[in-house]
Amino acid sequence: MNRAAPKTHEDDRRRGFVFGVAAYGLWGVLPIYFKAISSVPAVDIVAHRVLWSLPFLAMLLLIGKDWAKVGRAIRNPRTIGLLTITAILIGGNWLLYVYAVTSGHILAASLGYYLNPLANVLLGRFVLKERLSRLQWTAVAVAGAGIAALAIGALGQLWISLTLCVSFALYGLFRKIISVDALAGLAVETGLLFPIAVAWLTWQAMAGAAIFGTSTSETALLAMAGIVSTTPLLLFTSAARRIPYSTLGMLQFLAPTLQFLCAVWLYGEPFTRSHAIAFAAIWTALLLYVIGLVRTSRLTPTLPE
Numbered sequence: 001m002n003r004a005a006p007k008t009h010e011d012d013r014r015r016g017f018v019f020g021v022a023a024y025g026l027w028g029v030l031p032i033y034f035k036a037i038s039s040v041p042a043v044d045i046v047a048h049r050v051l052w053s054l055p056f057l058a059m060l061l062l063i064g065k066d067w068a069k070v071g072r073a074i075r076n077p078r079t080i081g082l083l084t085i086t087a088i089l090i091g092g093n094w095l096l097y098v099y100a101v102t103s104g105h106i107l108a109a110s111l112g113y114y115l116n117p118l119a120n121v122l123l124g125r126f127v128l129k130e131r132l133s134r135l136q137w138t139a140v141a142v143a144g145a146g147i148a149a150l151a152i153g154a155l156g157q158l159w160i161s162l163t164l165c166v167s168f169a170l171y172g173l174f175r176k177i178i179s180v181d182a183l184a185g186l187a188v189e190t191g192l193l194f195p196i197a198v199a200w201l202t203w204q205a206m207a208g209a210a211i212f213g214t215s216t217s218e219t220a221l222l223a224m225a226g227i228v229s230t231t232p233l234l235l236f237t238s239a240a241r242r243i244p245y246s247t248l249g250m251l252q253f254l255a256p257t258l259q260f261l262c263a264v265w266l267y268g269e270p271f272t273r274s275h276a277i278a279f280a281a282i283w284t285a286l287l288l289y290v291i292g293l294v295r296t297s298r299l300t301p302t303l304p305e
Helices: 004-028 030-036 042-064 067-075 077-102 106-126 134-152 155-177 182-206 216-223 225-240 245-251 254-266 273-296
Strands: none
Touching: 004 030, 004 225, 004 245, 004 254, 030 077, 030 216, 030 225, 030 254, 042 067, 042 077, 042 182, 042 216, 042 225, 067 077, 067 182, 077 106, 077 155, 077 182, 106 134, 106 155, 106 245, 106 254, 106 273, 134 273, 155 225, 182 225, 216 225, 225 245, 254 273
């Protein structure tokens, strides 16, 4: 029995690491989806995300027989209060991100998510009291210098980057400390946003807007919003409960890098010298941080703790 516990703990960390990579990988290519429906207003897209996510989550809860977890979360005043906060945070984050992508500011969005890992690392250190080695602090400093170089070339859009960074960093922190299952928590958050989404779409429909798009393809893509948006978020919240928050923060460099490549290669947003400096600095920082994790980890060197 004593030998099985550490193995179970290690396996749980491994699953968390895989979940984190999958979540950020999917988020990294999400601009392709939103660009395909860029003619739809950002608020309408977010409303559809909520509208279609709820039945998808309900189906997952039914399959996993997890409705009892939702009931426990709703009956706990502290939990429902914190989930209300996270619902507001993630709803605002979604709205700004969709606006950034559909209005041609994917690079600004990627900068926000480059900033976010640094915020996660700092929250992990100062709020959750996770320890960082000197090499890891060096990684934070190098990444910060690279992001500063990028910010100099994008001051007009910096508000987008900073708001995305702060809202998602706080969302991840709260979700890590809330004692609720990832799926149940996301279902409650979506349920809290659902009446707002329905009210908005109803009001738009009464005003004569084409709330389901203007073509069959747009309608189909909007109907996919629940699966497209919920899957990586479920993977993220599952990862956040299994691995240190500072490690989760460094994994997030994957998503903005993919977004960055989509912006430059697929959609022709300008790649400047400051972008090149930031890109090199951020990946140098990631390498330093992973080396620091391997040196201090109690797990095997192949798995960052």
